[in-house]
């Protein structure tokens with residue numbers, strides 16, 4: 535049997551790729567307008583980086599990481615997300631010593647061994663941004679403003695949900711209250727949540743199993759446990775968002791599936807698929823936990839495939855010229871194609887052969903606006919015949935003169 539892609543991995547081409555590139559180029563432009571700088575980090579990192587950042591008791595690390603030993607027996611992983619690698623690079627290259635704060639963005643493939651289904655792949659792509667060194671809630675608002683701008687620019691319907699999950703000061707009390715609550719509904723929880731409720735009870739709130747979802751519907755809310763600082767921070771974020779005119783919904787159950795978050799967390803959810811398409815939040819301890827200086831930080835990542843599946847690419851305005859050589863005029867056809875491209879035009883030279891009718895049919899099929907007919911007479915006379923495929927009009931143009 536011929537080779538197939540590995541389950542959960544996919545080729546991207548044709549219309550899907552157009553949508554994919556459209557999404558990343560629009561987001562790149564938006565990030566540039568906020569003065570983010572690009573960083574490229576490796577696809578492979580030490581597995582421990584993700585254990586210590588995303589968290590040992592998370593689905594991503596426990597069940598979904600592609601982990602392997604290299605020839606020296608070191609445990610490596612294909613990155614399941616982008617933040618940990620960017621934080622590692624920020625610390626490794628002492629970027630914190632260069633500027634009081636940094637704004638970095640990245641784009642690339644991520645890998646999670648999840649059960650493949652619509653919008654869920656084992657290799658998918660993210661474009662994400664991280665801000666290091668800013669504790670002020672205005673940065674949270676600005677990051678969420680970017681998310682809102684991305685949705686608007688791409689015309690993707692989605693609503694933004696936000697929550698605050700507190701800090702080292704207030705979360706322990708919440709954790710205890712939640713643990714106690716979970717003990718009471720223990721028999722309704724799935725097998726995984728039996729373990730989670732002891733080791734990482736917040737993760738139970740994130741479980742997708744229906745019985746768990748209904749078991750936690752009455753669970754205490756983290757916002758009711760916020761310390762004064764976290765509460766004030768959250769209030770400011772909401773005020774800023776309102777003054778920026780950004781629609782959001784508070785979701786007291788939103789905790790996210792990664793352990794590094796503190797305070798503000800958010801997701802943009804598509805009503806069409808019910809999936810989070812963009813997600814992020816603050817992670818004020820991660821830089822320090824991974825060996826850097828105390829550095830507040832926050833960011834977000836866009837699931838490119840998920841967003842791309844919801845966009846319509848605006849019609850390409852650039853006209854395509856299809857050059858059709860007739861007879862022994864390949865040299866002239868090449869010259870004509872070059873001259874047109876020198877004028878900045880988009881040109882395809884026909885490699886097809888066949889009757890004029892067939893060639894014109896083909897020109898239509900590939901969406902050419904003009905057919906450029908190049909035969910012996912044209913070569914001798916130093917001109918080309920340009921046929922407008924929409925109106926059917928035909929005209930002679932001398933090469934060197936603008937078409």
Ligand code: HAM
Pocket residue numbers: 614615616617618646648653654655656657658659660662663664791792810811812813814815816832833834835836837838839840
């Ligand atoms: P995340 O929520 O795990 O966050 O992933 C971000 C986005 O990646 C999701 O909203 C979704 O669109 C997409 N995504 C995740 N898993 C898959 C999958 N299996 N197939 C297709 N798309 C998927 C993070 O990764 C954080 N690093 C975001 C962040 C950046 N937080 C702070 N800075």
